Amino acid sequence: MDNQSTSSAMGRICSLLDESSFVEIGALVRARSTDFNLAEKKLPSDGVITGYGTISGRLVYVYSQDSAVLGGSVGEMHGKKIAALYDMAMKMGAPLIELIDCSGLRLQEASDSLFGMGRIYRKKTAASGVIPQLSAVFGSSGGGMAVLTALSDFVFMEKEKGRLFVNAPDAVLGNKDDRIAMAEAQEENGLVDFSGSEEEILGKLRELFSLLPSNNEDYAEPEGTEDDLNRSVSGIENLSAPDALRLLSDDGVFFRTKRGYAPDLVTGFLRLNGQTVGAVMTEEKSLSWKGAEQAAGLIRFCDAYEIPVLTIVNTEGYQNSGCTEKHMARAAAKLAYAYANASVPLVTVIRNAIGTAGLVLGSKALGADIVYAYPNARIGILNEEKSAELLFPDSDRESIQRQATELGKTQNSAQAAAERGYLDDIILPEETRQRVIAALEMLYTKTVSSPDKKHGTV
Structure with missing residues (x-):
């Protein structure tokens, strides 16, 4: 296991949330599949860190995928953890933020992996219009994960390493490079709202979060302002x-x-x-x-x-x-x-x-x-x-x-x-x-x- 990658997955969460506010859920979950010697491999948290914390004191649920664990691919338990996180967020009426670095479905788990992804699709669809959903792509968002990303309300993407694609760039007919999967192209396509460095994206996530309500029965928290309500906007x-x-x-x-x-x-x-x-x-x-x-x-x-x-x-x-x-x-x-x-x-x-x-x-x-x-x-x-x-x-x-x-x-x-x-x-x-x-x-x-x-x- 690449400790640096795992540290990045957790580090993104810690950089996003208020200091010392993150509480992990499902840290002991492991893959059940034994095909392709998966039982002998170390798959910590089945490749995704899930939990909750606060941003400026407000509750938020978050998951961060670990690309060091089979490319961050979605397997049965990986999908189950994310689906359970959505259930919790819906119960509490709190937004959910996805920190994505995923190669797509886990081939070793076949239909279990496919069903795991489909379960997340359904949870995200049920949550749409109920709780805000924000996604940030830091590495790959490939195949079915690209569809999942597109189900979010707002999408951010790292401009250098981020790749978002349904078909891998080298498999797209007539395509010669991977630009079509990069942040600039996805901004032009209208899927990505903002691209930048990892630090910029985490800052923008916090900024947007501060402007949004927690759920559809809440109101975006008014912030006090000393700005003159009658201020002239000449010009x-x-x-x-x-x-x-x-x-x-x-x-x-x-x-x-x-x-x-x-x-x-x-x-x-x-x-x-x-x-x-x-x-x-x-x-x-x-x-x-x-x-x-x-x-x-x-x-x-x-x-x-x-x-x-x-x-x-x-x-x-x-x-x-x-x-x-x-x-x-x-x-x-x-x-x-x-x-x-x-x-x-x-x-x-x-x-x-x-x-x-x-x-x-x-x-x-x-x-x-x-x-x-x-x-x-x-x-x-x-x-x-x-x-x-x-x-x-x-x-x-x-x-x-x-x-x-x-x-x-x-x-x-x-x-x-x-x-x-x-x-x-x-x-x-x-x-x-x-x-x-x-x-x-x-x-x-x-x-x-x-x-x-x-x-x-x-």
Whole structure:
């Protein structure tokens, strides 16, 4: 046995949790299989350390796989230990964090190993929407373990040694290297939320944990802040999305999710008046199918855990490309469904919202509770010039420009939308923080009665 590897498996737990808080469960468990001389091999804890501890004083369950024990592969008892840990976490209503370094299923145990993995799949599925599940890949997450990792709410990955794959890179047809299994590629694919060094990942796990509730009946613990609730955020409309959200948040706290997936849209968590809020903010003026998919995922998570959602919209339509066209309708439908189905407080701030791309991003029509717009916001079916060209096809350019100006005032302005009840108020950009906080305070006790059905199908 490689003591250094075992030390790494336990060391990750100790680095993640509060000092001296970890209590191991199942340390004496051993594999039952005797095939392939397994009985003669030393398999401490059957390759996985399981237990519980605290992060900033809050209970959390954690397991860490030991790659020195048959590559950290999942055997019968390995899977049984993890499944039992999930049972305990569900009973206690506490999050579960997975520290993964696993080659996949244990070949020596055949169907016992396969059933052990399937048992974990079922436990993770039952826990989804009940307790937050965070995964961090430090070595391999291969084969069925990759599927298990993808069942988590948020995934972190070590950028140098981490490998995540269903089929090994050298077995993928047409592939020449292992880049497709590395962290950068998995960020681009939308599976990994954050990649970095081992130390950075453990720090990010603690940071995200602090922003999330323990379970779906809990609330993310409000943290006291000395940040002025009425603080001006002057210039917010000129900042990039991550910088704007940091400026808006208490003390600059912003945790970004899916940072490498959709460049046109930013999602994550911030704090407003000490309360955790999910954030969706457009970065570019056209919405991609990846952006829609990413936003929908965050909204579903927030809705499951009673986390309010703030949406800041600046879009003039959908992206126009062959790839986007193949996926956009379905992705936009999922985004519209996520907003319309959400029962948590929804607050939207509009810079521009043109076409149905603006509609599916937290509009009043989809159920947003409070919708604000900046004075120069444009809200309509098309931009003014295109509308004028279609409505007055025989006019000259000067007439088109004149008609466009008029349409901008009568149809596409924030004032026009407010007069029709599609906005609750027109606010100045520098007022954004105080108005959003006030809206969320008002919505704190929001309740929604849903139709009697098992679940939707989108």
